[in-house]
Amino acid sequence: MLPPEALSQLAGPPKKKKKPSERKWPPLENAEEGKVVTRVAPEPNGYPTLGHAKGLLVPFIYARLYKGKFLLRFEDTNPRVERLEFYEAIREEFATLLEAAEKELGLGPGKWDDEIIESYHIPKMYELAEQLIRKGDAYVCTCPAHIVRAKRKNGEICEHRGHSIEINLELWEKMLSGEFREGEAHLRLKTNMRHPNLTMRDPGIFRIVEAPHPIHGDKYRVYPVYDFSISVMDSLTGVTHAFRSKEFEPHVEVQLAILRKLGLREYKMIQFGRITVEGIPLSKRYIRPLIESGILEGWNDPRIPTLRGLFRRGILPESIVKFFYELGPSKVDATVNFDTIASINRKILDPKVPRYMFVPDPIRATIEGLDTPTLAKLQVHPEIDMGIREIALEEPLIYISQQDIRGLNVGDEIRLRGLATVTVRSINPDEISLKVSEEQKIKGVKILQWAPLKGGVPARLFIPKTPYSYEMLGGYGEPELANLKNGDLIQLLRIGFARVDSKSPLTLILSHK
RNA sequence: GCUCCGGUGGUGUAGCCAGGCCAAGCAUAGGGGCCUUUCGAGCCCCAGACCCGGGUUCAAAUCCCGGCCGGAGCACCA
Secondary structure: OOOOOOHHHHHOOOOOOOOOOOOOOOOOOOOOOOOOOOEOOOOOOOOHHHHHHHHHHHHHHHHOOOOEEEEEOOOOOOOOOOOHHHHHHHHHHHHHHHHHHHHHHHHOOOOOEEEHHHHHHHHHHHHHHHHHHHOOOOOEEEHHHHHHHHHHHHHHOOOHEEEEEEEHHHHHHHHHHHOOOOOOOEEEEOOOOOOHHHHHHHEEEEEEEEOOOOEOOOOEEEEOOOHHHHHHHHOOOOOOOHHHHHHHOOHHHHHHHHHHHHHOOOEEEEEEEEEEEOEOOOHHHHHHHEEEEEEEEEEOOOOHHHHHHHHHHOOOHHHHHHHHHOOOOOOOEEOHHHHHHHHHHHHHHOOOOOOOOOOEOOOEEEEEEEOOEEEEEOOOOOOOOOOOEEEEEEEEEEEHHHHHOOOOOOEEEEEOOOEEEEEEEEOOOOOOEEEEEEOOOOOOOOOOOOOEEEOOOEEEEEEEEOOOOOOEEEEEHHHHHOOOOOOOOEEOOOEEEEEEEEEOOEEEEEOOO
């Protein structure tokens, strides 16, 4: 929870400097309480990843810190890569995260105040385009791409730049009516072809895309370019502080130029650094081929940092929220280790989830001297009262893990959790023989988990490694595992936290240690 | 190459705008210890950083200049 005085720390210029650790997020420039409007503007071209989570949470947190408004806007002006299912995936994932943010940060309503779909505003953008043409601030260029690129680089002007307003209007009409094919014409803003910032040299603002739009089908063939749509939409929807990752830095100038030429309200544009998770690819560019080639199961594969992949792995939405809250809005590119996220997740999970025993790589063990039938009683949670679970043992036969007997010698003593302290009598390739020790209360003995031979639940544990690899451990769990439901989060004693991914056969995914 | 942005312990950050209370806070990873026949968890302790060089100042992580290093952009994608 953020302390209630957090806002006052941010809002006003505090006369006294606060202790650094208390002063969390840096204040927003020109921000007035109640008047801040921020937005997240995703393109519906894939499943959201951890990178999107930052793009969502940074503006959301600022909007709430200043008791302002927060908008979700779909930036859907490149129909070639956008699909309906992605709009929905983004809504779902973002809603989940914001709900968690409300609980975790206590800053206010955990949802967006308004949703805007940019493509519905294309007619308005056509109007503005025409306005620019009429003022002589934009012209239709029919140079092929490579020529534009070359001229832009050399700071040369092309012949289309000098066309009259009438000719430009006529060509613009032709663009709209379909007389040009994709790539044959585009509308460019007239700025300065010798501007030191290359992106400022007569940037393209509208182009033809001959692909059906996921919402509008073939209704439009001319689409605004990012710089145009984003600046116009931000301005028109009242955004006061627009965040984006820092690769857009050189575009600030272009966008301001567009707004000025249109006479639209300007606003603060703020960049933040991108994040990478130690070696795990975040970009769709990189993930997509892995999915298409079948190496990954899909966009929800627990090995990749898509939000649904992380959720499936057992990373809680509130952990992601907390993680980004602690990370802050820094402009530096951050390489975070998964350990940090795991550590946050563990702290949230630890007091909540039940403990169970799971025996990977099982080997049979007989226990001499154990009175059966017997009932082993174990607490579901070591500190929090979550009740008792009982494991019935009809015969003195159990499974223990081969991993645990490595390094054990005959005569060693071990404790079977909740059952008995035993001495190793013999170790054979397919069976180990144990005997109940005379002295039961011995300090410093290794405590192992076990499962009854009869009634043990076959299960497997999926351990995510890299996007290319994983480990699958087969074994037996205690009988209670049979009662778990899909999505349940548990801790496997001495192994780690895990989430139930599917039943029959019971498959668990290891979240982390 | 050009334009822009940034550099605080191993990693990620706070502090920089408004210089002093910073021999620099937090988290994570690392080392050590404690607890326990209910956690490879938890708790306690330790170690570890202001890129370099000048300047301004009584005082610089903070302001200025130069250098070095890193990132981003240079599309009719966002």
